Amino acid sequence: MTPFLIGIAGGTGSGKTTVANAIVKRVGEERIAILSHDSYYRDFVDLPKDIFERQNFDHPDSLESELFVRHLKALKQGMVVETPIYDFKVHRRAAETRRVEPRKVILVDGILIYAEPELRKLFDVKIYVDTDADIRLIRRLKRDIAERGRSVESVVTQYESTVRPMHMEFVEPSKRYADLIIPEGGENTVALDFLFARLRELLGD
Secondary structure: OOOEEEEEEEOOOOOHHHHHHHHHHHHOHHHEEEEEHHHHEOOOOOOOHHHHOOOOOOOHHHEOHHHHHHHHHHHHOOOOEEEEEEEOOOOEEEEEEEEEOOOOEEEEEOOOOOOOHHHHOOOOEEEEEEOOHHHHHHHHHHHHHHHHOOOHHHHHHHHHHHHHHHHHHHHHHHHHHOOEEEEOHHHOHHHHHHHHHHHHHHHOO
């Protein structure tokens, strides 16, 4: 059968990964492939320092969405793809890639996946995880410090200069395209139960 594409969008730190993990647990790891829009950031390491420091990583243009679209279309056609691996510490793609084989369900996450029309229309189900801004900021602080070697000051500066403005311009408006909005993400068991019931129906389980 043609792979079934599920999109999970929402602001930074909204809980997309928690929802994705819940879906994987329910659907079964052997039947699902996961791709992240974050893997498709463009290389920025060769930019002059003054330009690099002003780079807006939260604008849709910072991602190579056209390649992402080609990969998702290939997976829907039953083909194997080699997806990029992005190193956020040096802001460039690694030399190696990650092999992704088509599965019954393709799970895609990213803050901007519904802001791109060509990407948006590929999904069979579009989920938006809606979480308060203060909680999202705290989660982003913890993640970027622990996983990306960032300082508190640099995370806050980026949040104020690009993350929040781009969220208001691109991410929040894209919520209107969602089929299901899940407040508080993976903590919302009622919404997840509705989602799982729909998935069982669509997948013939």
